[in-house]
Amino acid sequence: MTVKELARLLNCPFEGEGSTEIHGFNSLERAQKGEFSFLSHRQYRPYLEKTKASAVIIPADEKFDRIPVIRSENPYLAFIKGVEFFYQQYLPRPGIHPTAFVSLSAKIGKDVSIGAYSYIGEEAEIGAQSIIFPLVAVYPKVKIGERTVIHSGVSLREGVRLGNEVIVHNGAVIGSDGFGYLQDKAGSPVKIPQTGTVIIEDKVEIGANTAIDRAALGETIIKKGTKIDNLVQVAHNVEIGENSFLAGQAGIAGSSKLGKKVVMGGQAGVADHLNIGDNVQMAAQAGIMKDLPAGTIVGGSPQLDIRKYMKIVASLPQIPELLKTVKSLKTKIEELERMIKSK
Amino acid sequence: MTVKELARLLNCPFEGEGSTEIHGFNSLERAQKGEFSFLSHRQYRPYLEKTKASAVIIPADEKFDRIPVIRSENPYLAFIKGVEFFYQQYLPRPGIHPTAFVSLSAKIGKDVSIGAYSYIGEEAEIGAQSIIFPLVAVYPKVKIGERTVIHSGVSLREGVRLGNEVIVHNGAVIGSDGFGYLQDKAGSPVKIPQTGTVIIEDKVEIGANTAIDRAALGETIIKKGTKIDNLVQVAHNVEIGENSFLAGQAGIAGSSKLGKKVVMGGQAGVADHLNIGDNVQMAAQAGIMKDLPAGTIVGGSPQLDIRKYMKIVASLPQIPELLKTVKSLKTKIEELERMIKSK
């Protein structure tokens, strides 16, 4: 492919030698001859100066002409589009591996791939072009949409439902029992039956070893387009709105509802039975203990408005000194009192 | 089933039309005609007023007669008993799947179920009526009691012992090596052999993707009735007393001992070599850095008595202002000093 052809593919203008050949892609730092790269933020401009790439996608107004450039309003997005031309992630071919076990009552769509040693339970349904990697457990009555990808080591528990174009990474568990107990008269725990299920809507991505519990009653729901990182805990009856992002090791306790486009930083936690509005953002390690209105940005545990939180964080190192200061002020005031009274 | 029959099953009195038919159950909010529900806390009374349920289990003294009611001292417990009549969680039938691999020297009890592609190592023992779902790895010499359920994706490492009526959810690992190293003279890490094992007593439940390490010497022990949520870390040589609760993503470092009925909130952590007394409660995200006597309730990291912690949390937002106040007081005192001296 040439720079000219790449520019046409991306529907962007180019400058410089259009016949320059491109056979791959890389970051500005790592790129070699024959690779194209991109400049997303001006802070990386020094890497642009030194890059060995043969072409680069840059913002419309960026001055640079040492090598052929392709101009885009969003160079990173354009770069991804280019990458998708050169790179195809490994996906197995359609077909059921001879060692897979597919129950007779399961319904398998057209061009589905089911890998070695995967188990498809009774009355499970898998939509067209979906891919089940090896060593996946699909319990009975699970419903999987079309073009969905389930990686090795995943367990989909009885009756959970996944939409179209969902990606579930290795080791994730969807539909395990929620964590609910009562005490009997003797004080021993009694398990509350977890009779509900989990619904994963279209285009959701779920990270490695993440766990999403089934509802006690009704459904745990992850709405369309939401992305969940690795090792995240989603408890029973949680609802997460569309296009939200949960970073690694975040956790949400039972029955809490998150709005659309909510962002949870890594290791952040949301307590149970809370309502978190649309576009709320939580800093890493934040601990949310109360409802948050739409658009709130919080940090700390328990959570505070992020600006207030930053001020407190900046104040904390002054506290040991503050304690001394106040002690000395107290002494001084007592002196002054004595002095005044003695006058 | 009728309301009258349900009341008899629950051994509770009923009021209203006893012949009302019941075919399912639900929450007050979601219930439809033909379903029964329950009122556990007075705060949900508004839902009771509006529920479409055909019958409801309510406290002995609750005034309500719009629909048939069943009265119970503990409506939630009674509801669960009723649910168990209508709902049976999916469990596979007894029998060894033709694709399972069971070592010749393994001892398999009566009416055990072993699912597709599960591997049962040499000299492993599985008690009567236990269920091994598909894709489970049971290493050699593991001992599993009766009526225990092991879900897909679980690994039970060599020699670990599980009691009766244990439930292990998908992806949990029991008996992985503890995290222990020494340094050799050159400063390189030397692995300390993890020669011990894990004992899981009766009626313990272990959540999805939780990890429980084997002891370096001796045993890691989870005592009877303890419930562990998803993604919890239990390090080597930890002991957890009876009927304790560990919420999602909690972690306990090596050799710490927890008493009976200890409650750990989500993402809480206990440092190594600590003694935590009976009935201790830790708030979510608490970090326990020292021994805690029985009955203590703590929050924060490092932990503080919960009331002290709540006070500090309430004080924190005042600190930036406090710093300013003290600064101005200091100025004022200096002024006063000058004034006094000049008089």
Added chain:
Amino acid sequence: MTVKELARLLNCPFEGEGSTEIHGFNSLERAQKGEFSFLSHRQYRPYLEKTKASAVIIPADEKFDRIPVIRSENPYLAFIKGVEFFYQQYLPRPGIHPTAFVSLSAKIGKDVSIGAYSYIGEEAEIGAQSIIFPLVAVYPKVKIGERTVIHSGVSLREGVRLGNEVIVHNGAVIGSDGFGYLQDKAGSPVKIPQTGTVIIEDKVEIGANTAIDRAALGETIIKKGTKIDNLVQVAHNVEIGENSFLAGQAGIAGSSKLGKKVVMGGQAGVADHLNIGDNVQMAAQAGIMKDLPAGTIVGGSPQLDIRKYMKIVASLPQIPELLKTVKSLKTKIEELERMIKSK
């Protein structure tokens, strides 16, 4: 084996009855007749006094002669050496299990063990004497070195590379997609292709259910000798230097670089794009939000120098009282002002 023979094996001097028989090992507290133990720290001296062990490894200068002793400069290291004589962790024999699936194009070295239902993808390579336990997914083009051990439930994603003498515990995932998205013009998330891979160098150990993501471009790298505990999150493009230690539930966000011999406490987190120098130590639950120079020791979230952090932690309980004190000082100063002016 006798005490004399054990001493010779450890290349250490002994005192007392050399013909005393030894058939096992244990801690001072648990040891019985016929077992040897060790004293690592003087704080455990009371256990030494009471131990029922038949021999004990003690420091060169420790006064003790009740039972036969072996003297070592590092009794714990010597103990481990002795343990390795008596104890051999369970490892399966070489050979490919008849139920394993090995692609025709995979290259399997000499004396490799591949367990039941393990799947080895196309063009994968497994070095001599490595052990793949049952139920492992090795995606295509994975490269595994020699004497490496992969436990049940592990997924090694396409093209990841593991060195020699690596240990990967159950349920760990290596090479899952990094968590990276852009927004399109409509504000919907667009997945950034994760085209890179993961390199795990020699003698790395990876805990149960830990997740290590593949790089977006280039490689996520875990260098030689680094030990990672259970449930740890390592995001895309992270680099971890040699001989570092990451305790349970620690997490590192994208593109951060850790130096050599870095120690992360349990549940500690490192934000993205940071540089953490050699020998940095982070307390449990620390939250690292900025670059840290070599040798820094930090605690708290956001991180502070550990001594400063400890002082603040000690100060916090005094804050509610401090607020009251300052309020009363303010009142007193106002009084003094009035008094002075009225004089």
